[in-house]
Amino acid sequence: MSPASQSTYATIPISNGNPISLSLSNLLSYYSINHKPWPEFLSTAAFRRPENLSGALSRLRTNAICFRVNYAVLILSIALISLIQWPLSLLVVAAILAGWLLLYFFREDPLVVFDRGINDRTVLIGLVVITLAGLWLTGVVATLVGALGIGVLIMGVHAIFRESESLYMNEEEAVSEGLIGSRKPDFV
The missing domain is CATH 1.10.287 (Helix Hairpins)
Known part of the structure; x- marks a missing residue:
C-alpha cells in the first residue's frame, strides 16, 4: 500500500477480507436493518385518502423516510423489469x-x-x-427514464395514501431525519 493511501485512511481500520464479500455483507446488513417488512409496506388496511394537501405532503415525507429502502427496491425492480426486452x-x-x-x-x-x-x-x-x-x-436511456418516472409515481401515490400515524420508527432515526426535534435544555 502506498504512503498516500495510508495517510488518507489512517483512522480507518483496514481489514484483510475480500472486498467483494465485505461489500456484499455491508449491502445485506444495510438492507436487513433499514427495510420495513413487506407485509407492513403493502398493508391495504393502512390506506386512506389524506384530508388536505398539508396532510398529504406530511405523509409523503414521513413515508419516504420510513420506507426508503422498500421504495428503492421497488423503483429499481421496475427499472430492471423495463429492460427485459x-x-x-x-x-x-x-x-x-x-x-x-x-x-x-x-x-x-x-x-x-x-x-x-x-x-x-x-x-x-x-x-x-x-x-x-x-x-x-x-x-436504453429513454426506457430507463420512463421506468424511473413510473416507479417514482407509484412511490408517490403509495406514500400519499398510506397512513403514517401508525408507523413504528426508531426515535433516533426520526430525530436524525428531522421528523421530530431533539429538545435541548432551556438553560443552555
Whole structure:
C-alpha cells in the first residue's frame, strides 16, 4: 500500500477480507436493518385518502423516510423489469449497478489497484463515466427514464395514501431525519 493511501485512511481500520464479500455483507446488513417488512409496506388496511394537501405532503415525507429502502427496491425492480426486452442492456445495467454498490456505496477499505491507492473522487468519476457510456452505448436511456418516472409515481401515490400515524420508527432515526426535534435544555 502506498504512503498516500495510508495517510488518507489512517483512522480507518483496514481489514484483510475480500472486498467483494465485505461489500456484499455491508449491502445485506444495510438492507436487513433499514427495510420495513413487506407485509407492513403493502398493508391495504393502512390506506386512506389524506384530508388536505398539508396532510398529504406530511405523509409523503414521513413515508419516504420510513420506507426508503422498500421504495428503492421497488423503483429499481421496475427499472430492471423495463429492460427485459433488451437482455444485453439488462446485463450491462446490472453490471453497472453492481459496480456502484461494490466499488462506491458499500466499500469499507480503500481501493488499491497495482499497489496504488485510488481515492474516492477518482472512483466516483470513473463510475459516472462508465455509467454514462454504458447507458449511451446500449440506447436504453429513454426506457430507463420512463421506468424511473413510473416507479417514482407509484412511490408517490403509495406514500400519499398510506397512513403514517401508525408507523413504528426508531426515535433516533426520526430525530436524525428531522421528523421530530431533539429538545435541548432551556438553560443552555
